[in-house]
Amino acid sequence: MIDVVYAPGWMDQLQGVVIAGFIVSFLVAFGMGANDVANAYGTSVGSGVLRLWHAYILSAILNTLGALLLGYQVTQTISKDIFEIDIYDVHSQYNQANNSYSLVASCSRNVYETSTCTRYTSADYIVGELGALTGAAFWLILASVTKMPVSATHSIVGASVGFSLVLREAGGIKWTKLTGIVISWVASPLLAGIFGSIFYLIVKFSVMRRRDPFEAALKIVPVFFWFTLTVNMFTVFYGGSKYLNFDKISWWVALLLSNAIGVIVALFVYFVLGNWIRRRALRIYDKDMANIATNARGWMCSSNSTNEQSKREKNIGTSIELQSEAVADVDDPTKPDGVYQLLITPVKEDRKAIEVFNLLQILSASFLMFSHGSNDTANAIGPLVGIWMTYKTGQASTPSDDRLDLQLLILFGAVGQVIGLIVLGHRVIKTLGKEITEVTAPSGFAVELGAAFTTLIASKLGIPVSTTHCAVGAVVFVGLTRTGTLSGVSWTKFRDIIISWLVTLPVSGAVAALVAYLLGHFLLGSV
16 A cells, blocks of 8 residues: 655655556557547448558558647546546645645645645546546457447546546536537537538539539549548648647638648649549459459359349349449439439449549548547547646646647557557458448548548537547438438447447446546555
């Protein structure tokens, strides 16, 4: 048991606890990489646009950039805004008579001025945050092993509330702030779903319902590049990293800069990459058609039975239909009656146009990964920031958003996430990309853009939302929009995901409360 004496340098007595905090925080980041980071590239891998190793490389770069440039804002919410940190304050007064320090109820103004009394954040806070990290790590890794896409945000917030209830009861919890966070958990998948559906409808009417979807897709690619990059760069420049002085850029300068970058890239895509995108899409399309024709000939020679003959005829008909999709698959825009019917009537996606969207889906997935880094990485290291600030300064409330060590802690969390993605991420990628609804490049693009848009808005507002919720909400909404029917979504899998979401808060909170109680009782003797 550690008998903490709150004298100058008292934090060194808890060095072992701080080291344990780093280890468990790495496990949280690992679990988040295996679960939340996997969500960002689930639809891209599921639609076949990216291979797993492509996703690993892109996530390592973009998740880290998002975390370093924007992650500090959400870090402050996770580490300071869920409960009142001052309920963990202790006041230590120096006694000149016996040259010792003792705890007092409070420090008066004149005592502060003579530097004989100092306010610290107690050791209870450090072991409590260690409990929060443990609860979150336990649930995230368990969920990843069972292939359930759960929320790291839920895990961390639930764990933080759990340990605070045990150590200081309910008095210091910021219920208003917590209520706003919980509301955002419900609103964020709905918003992401709405945004995703809007983006898919734009694709549907601007590309898939045109007479020549392939040419329409080639024309709209630069526009989507402009929009995606402009939104992304605006969030980076406006109110961005204080460490890079981006917070000093006014909104109109940020808008000009982001638009300039978006326009330059869009022009580059149109004039330089346009022919390459065309040739690539046609090459992949011709290869697919050749494979279909080869399979059809193989089916014709495989058996002479009547059943086999009917199957062959069906497959041959399918291959012929696929080869003529460029004309036959595009419905006549005048067929559906009324605006509602026009919106819900599905269209068959032109195969050549789909190949054009492969490049766009990589862009939108990268946008979502950047957004994830800007929001969810803070969840992994938020409690660790509190532990570190207490260890270094004696007070968890020490401002940290412009400190170099905060950037290093965020980088630490980002590295842990990349490792978790590589080791276990493929399990959740399969669930999100293949088991909820069928994902194609155009629908995957809409899903990722909708989820990223929602996550970035929340990051700028400092609201810790769940990238998992945003991605799943967008997958479900876009699946419904694309198919125009409820059968377009696997409701059984969706039900299982919702159940895992509902148990996240109590499970992570209970584990955190248990660990905090045991550490407080046996390590500090304070509980």
